[in-house]
Amino acid sequence: MATSSPARTDVALRAAHRGDLERILFLLEASGLPAEGVEEALGASFVVAQRGSALVGVAGIERHGGWGLLRSVAVRDDQRGTGLGRVLVENRVEWARARGLFGLGLFTLDAAAFFAHLGFERVERGDVPEPLRHSSEFQLICPMTASVLLLRFDESGAQRKAQMRAKYANAAVRALGNGRACSPDAEGVRFGAAAYDAALLEGVPTRAADASLACGNPTALAGLRDGESVLDLGSGGGLDVLLAAKLVGPSGFVHGLDLTAEMVELARANQRESGVANARFLEGDIEAIPLPDASVDVVLSNCVLNLTSDKRAALREAHRVLRPGGRLAIADIAVRGDVSPEDRREASRVLGCARAALEIDAYEELLNELGFAPVGFVQLKRYAASDFTRLDPTLAGDAPWLARVTRDDGRFESVFLRATRT
Ligand SMILES: C[S@@+](CC[C@H](N)C(=O)[O-])C[C@H]1O[C@@H](n2cnc3c(N)ncnc32)[C@H](O)[C@@H]1O
Structure with missing residues (x-):
């Protein structure tokens, strides 16, 4: 079932399922993103973008306490520049808000500007909420090269x-x-x-x-x-x-x-x-x-x-x-x-x-x-x-x-x- 539509009408978003695993791992590898933990986290917290029978994008959330770790945001090479990355992220933000999460955190080597444009704020490692520190990504990232960004859901x-x-x-x-x-x-x-x-x-x-x-x-x-x-x-x-x-x-x-x-x-x-x-x-x-x-x-x-x-x-x-x-x-x-x-x-x-x-x-x-x-x-x-x-x-x-x-x-x-x- 499509959960939302990107700008391109021939691309549909839907919840990921186990049958997508291999193609997701392929997308992640092509984007240089880690695959650890994807298999365990796969399910409604991951969304995939499908064009015809091809899987052209993915984004997921790993839950840690009341926080979400936004991870595995990847778009197939020939779909870059179409706005699909933004649509995938906005879809996950909406998903996390609807579940009452306090906010989303992410670690990135080269996409800080992209996420900052979508409202995420760069923070110091020391400001990462405690539950997210237990994620394997946090343990593995190199503090010298990775940026940490947070999106807090402030509510009136x-x-x-x-x-x-x-x-x-x-x-x-x-x-x-x-x-x-x-x-x-x-x-x-x-x-x-x-x-x-x-x-x-x-x-x-x-x-x-x-x-x-x-x-x-x-x-x-x-x-x-x-x-x-x-x-x-x-x-x-x-x-x-x-x-x-x-x-x-x-x-x-x-x-x-x-x-x-x-x-x-x-x-x-x-x-x-x-x-x-x-x-x-x-x-x-x-x-x-x-x-x-x-x-x-x-x-x-x-x-x-x-x-x-x-x-x-x-x-x-x-x-x-x-x-x-x-x-x-x-x-x-x-x-x-x-x-x-x-x-x-x-x-x-x-x-x-x-x-x-x-x-x-x-x-x-x-x-x-x-x-x-x-x-x-x-x-x-x-x-x-x-x-x-x-x-x-x-x-x-x-x-x-x-x-x-x-x-x-x-x-x-x-x-x-x-x-x-x-
Ligand atoms: C935890 S439930 C308790 C319901 C019920 N008293 C019981 O014991 O099963 C909280 C209920 O309070 C309602 N509620 C929350 N804030 C309210 C407000 N400001 N005015 C009226 N109802 C409210 C919710 O819609 C929900 O039905």
Whole structure:
């Protein structure tokens, strides 16, 4: 299948497969590029350009932690100067961005100007991100002759939200299509119905439970009462809304709010299947909640606050829509102590949600400042090295960042927090 089209309409790009190996190696040799590791890395992270039956170009990405090493960019001699090299690189940049990589690095002897023209910046060897230093290319290059270039994917808040939508839309579409949202390791999305007692899930559509991306079970801890009005921030596939709707009974009502249209669609499909009448799902941003002031008794949220870039706005909004005396019940990922942005990004690639998680003291401070009291935390789980390697079996157990984020019993934790609107 063609993945994109170069300027020349008679050339098509497609994902490489094993049958291409020999011709790729031939192209690399003709371009004086190393072949080590290509066979192992071959697959969707490599793209080839085909003209008729001939293979005329290749480019690949080797993943190292949250970074990609752009490698094996080669174009057949008679196709040089056609813009095909640029198209191959842009295709791989797009591929890496869509997978949430932090950026791409590359090593080159003679093509630094070409890559600089495409936005890559020349850096010193010492500035190469740690994961890329483990690549065999980094170990092998001659520091005197090779240039190192990096392309960092800097994202604005809007871009981050767009990426988040794309990630969760993908998970929701899978859930709607297959009955199971996705494998636990797909695209950094972690599913968490394990946080719920099996008895609680009785009568809930299997698809709703399977699509859970929970850090905990806030409905169980919120002490929901008959007749209460509830809002779930970032309701995903709708499991907490459906459970809360049972707990508040027919005289109560539950709103679910989510940024991702496909998640809202999935939640509505789950609601129809469950026959729950006292709930509705809205598409919208928790940083601008589409509900009137003082209109709900309880705000729930499960593994969402850590994802939002403007937590102050989201919690201020939660405060606004709660009635005085209303309760906030959140399950979330939080951080203990200082963790560098780089280590957060690495941990987040595995946990799915840790990059912008709040430090526990900062969480408490912010809630107090916004008018919530008293604020209480319950620690649900701290993440040890074995949790990270279970979630990502390809992870090097001795990675230095892993040692840093798991010291002192673990720097990342799932917490439940409870607070009251004063
Ligand atoms: C980790 S999932 C959790 C979903 C659900 N609470 C659960 O436990 O299964 C995060 C959800 O938050 C949503 N989300 C992220 N940022 C949001 C925002 N600013 N406003 C509304 N929803 C948001 C995503 O679309 C996604 O469905």
